[in-house]
Amino acid sequence: MTSEYATFGLVPAMRAGGVLSDGAYQMHRDFLDFEVNGRPLLPRLADLDAVSPLASDLGPTVFAEQVRGLLLETGSPLDGGRYVIYGCPECEGLACGAVTAVIERDGPDIVWRDFLWQTDRTTPDPERDGYHGIGPYRFHGDQYRAELTRLLHSADAHDLSAHRRVLLIGRRAALLAKLAAALRRTGLGAEITLDAVGAHAGELRRYGVVFFGRTIRQDERDAVRDAFAKARSDAVFITGLAPIVPLLVAQVEQALDRTPPDRRRLVRLAARGGEALVEVASECRVRLAAHRLDRLSRPHTLDVYDAPLSPGVHRLPLPPKAARGESFLVARTTDTVLTAAAVP
Template sequence: MSAEYATFGLAPAMRAGGVLANGDYQVHRDFVDFIVNGQPLLFQLSDLDAVSPLASDVPPAIFTAQVRSLLLEADAPLEGGRYVIYGCPECADLACGAVTAMIEKLGEDYVWRDFAWQTDERADLELNGYHGIGPFRFRGAEYREALGSLLTGPGGERRRVLLIGARVAVLAKLAAALRTIGIGAEITRDAADVPADELRTYGAVAFGRAVGEQERASVRQAFERAGVEVAYVDGLAPIIPLLVAQIEHALDRSPRDQRRLTRLVAADGEAGVEVTSTCRVQLIAYRLDRLYRTHAYEVFDGVLDAGRHRLALDAKATKGEAFIVARTSGSVLVEAMAR
C-alpha cells in the first residue's frame, strides 16, 4: 500500500432540518463526522446531503456496533468487505444511496480505499467510484483513540429546546414544527421551578419578542444554577420557518472552521454569503406585510464555489420587515435585512 499517511479525527456535525419554503419538512440529524487531514471528509464528496453512521439518535447498542465495525471488530455489513461511510439522512436505506469504502488493516494502520456511491449490495467502482479520493492510511493509535473515545464518552447531543413567550399559539406551532423534524420542544413562562436535571437536557432557549428583560434574566439564572450552558435565541419574528432556522443554527455544535456556511449578511438589496467548499446554497426571504401576514420568496438556489459571494435580492422579497435564511445541507444562517 503506497498511500501516504493522513490524519484522522472526529467532530460533531449537523444535518440541518427545517420547515422549507414549499411546506415540506427536512429532518434534523446530529452525527459525528470524520475529519481527514483537518477537514470533514463529507466536504470532499461534492454537495452530498448525507450523515455518517455515527448519529446521535440511533440506539446506544447500534451506535456501539457501528463504532466497533469501523474498528474492524465486527464483519463488514456489505459484500466485498465494504462499509457505509455516509448514508441517507432521512431513512439510512441503501436504496437511497450511500458512500461506501473498503476498510482494512495494514500492520497497525487502518486504510480506507475504493470509495464509491452504492445503491445496492454490490458497488461498481468503474461506474460509481469516487476517483481521486483516497486511499487514506491512518496511524492505528490515532484511529483507535478517536473512535474508542465514542465508546466511553458522554451521550448524544442535547436536542431539546425550551420555548418562552407570550403568544401561545405561535409557540405551539413552533413546538410542533420542531418535533416534526426531530427536535424536542417544551413551552413555559418561568424556568425557576424546573428541576436542574431537566434543564440539563436542553441545548437552547428561544425567547419570543414580547418576553421582557426581567423574565429573560430569571431564565438565565435558572440555567446558571443548574450549571449548564445553553444557546439563547431571540426570536426575530413570529414566522415558523424563520424561528426553526434560528434554533437550528443555535443547536449547531460543529466547530466553526469545519462548517460549509460561515457567513451571511443582508443589506442594500444584496446578500453576502461565504462557504468553505463547493456546495448548493439556498436563500429564502421572509417578510411581514402591514397586516403582519407572512410572505416567503426563494431568492437564490444554486451551487457556489468556496469563497465569498454577493447575491442580488429581489426588491419585492425584502420590502419592509424582511429576513434572509441561507441553507446548505449541513448548516443554516439567519439575518434580518438591514434597513
C-alpha cells in the same frame, strides 16, 4: 496502495434540519464525522447531504454495532468488504445513495480505499461512480482502534445530542405550539413554559437553546438567564425574529450549531438595499429563502437562490417583493443555517 500514514479521528458534526419553503421537513441529525489528517472527511465529498453511521439518534445497541463494524469485529454488510461511510440522513436504505469504501486490515494497519457512490447492493463501476482523489488512507491500527473503542467504553458517547432540546418561553400559545410541533418534526425536543426561574438546575442543563417570544420583557429574560447561569448551563439564548415558523426553526438551528468558526462553510449572511451578502469559506451549494410579513401580519416565503457558490463574498440581488415590509433571509447549506433581518 499508499504507504503513507494518515491520522484518524472523530469530530462532532451536524446536519441542519428545518422547514423548507415547500412545507417539507428536513431532519436534524447529530453525528460523528471522520477526521482524516486533521480535516473532516464529509466536506470533501462534493457538498454531500449525508451522515456517518455514528449518529446520535441510534440506540446504544445499534450504535455499538456500527462501531464494531468499523473495527472489523463483524463481517462487512456489503459485498467486497465494503462499509457504508456516509448514508442518507432521512432513511437507512441504499436506494437514496451512500458513500461506501473497502475497509481492510493490512498487517497491523487499517486501510480505507476505493470510495464509491452506491445505490444498491451491487458493487458499482469504480470509473463511473468512484470518488477519485479521495483515499486510499492508511491508518496506524492502534490509533484507529483507540479512537473507535473509546466510544464503546463511554456510557453516553453515542448521545451527541445531550443539549438537543429547546425551551420555548412566550405568551403566544398558538405560535409556540406550532413552533414546538415543527421542531419535533425535525427531530428536536421542545417544551413550552412561561417561567423557567424555579426549575431544577439539572433540568435546565438539558436545554441547548432557550427561545424568547418577542412579547417577553427584558427583566423576565434577565431572570431566566440568571437561573440558567446559576445552573451552570451553556444554553444559547435567542429572541424570535418574527412569528414565522420556518424562520424560527432556522433560528433555532443556527443557535444549536457549535461548529468552530474556522470549519464552517457558510460564514456570513446579511441583507441590505435589495441584495443579499453571502460569504462562504469553501465551495458549496447555498439555498436562500426570503420570509416576510405583509400589512396584515400574514407570512410569505419566497425561494430566491439555489446554486453552488465559490469561496468568497457574493452579492445576490433580491426580487422586490422579497424585501417588502418586515422581511428576513435564511441561508442554508447541508450543515449550516444562518438568518438575517433585511435592512431597507
